[in-house]
Amino acid sequence: MKKEKKMYCNCCGREILMENEIVKEGIFSVxxxxxxxxxxxxxxxxxxxxxxxxxxxxxxxKIPCTVSEAREYL
Ligand SMILES: [Zn+2]
Known part of the structure; x- marks a missing residue:
């Protein structure tokens, strides 16, 4: 049986929605x-x-983060 890697939100501890090791929701990963x-x-x-x-x-x-249009879509 293949073990699926799990990811969690470090802030709230919620499990990140994943399918076949692909993240299926918006996350901020750094x-x-x-x-x-x-x-x-x-x-x-x-x-x-x-x-x-x-x-x-x-x-x-206090100062909002910068938001710009992506040149290439991932
Ligand atoms: Zn969270």
Whole structure:
């Protein structure tokens, strides 16, 4: 039996909807490597957010995130 990889929203803990290892909903997935001037130099931090938690997070920004039209659709 094939083991399906599961993904969870790091914020609310909800399981991300997946089918055959393809994400079937809007998620915000990030993996960021901190640089030399950071106290986390050399660490790579990653997390996934469901679209709802992403909207809640960005809604708390003092300056809204930039939104532009994608040149290529994924
Ligand atoms: Zn969430």
């Amino acid at each position: 993996e960021y490597q901190f640089g030399y001037f950071s106290e986390k130099d050399g660490q790579v931090h990653g997390f996934d957010l469901c679209e709802e938690c992403y909207d809640k997070m960005t809604a708390g920004f």
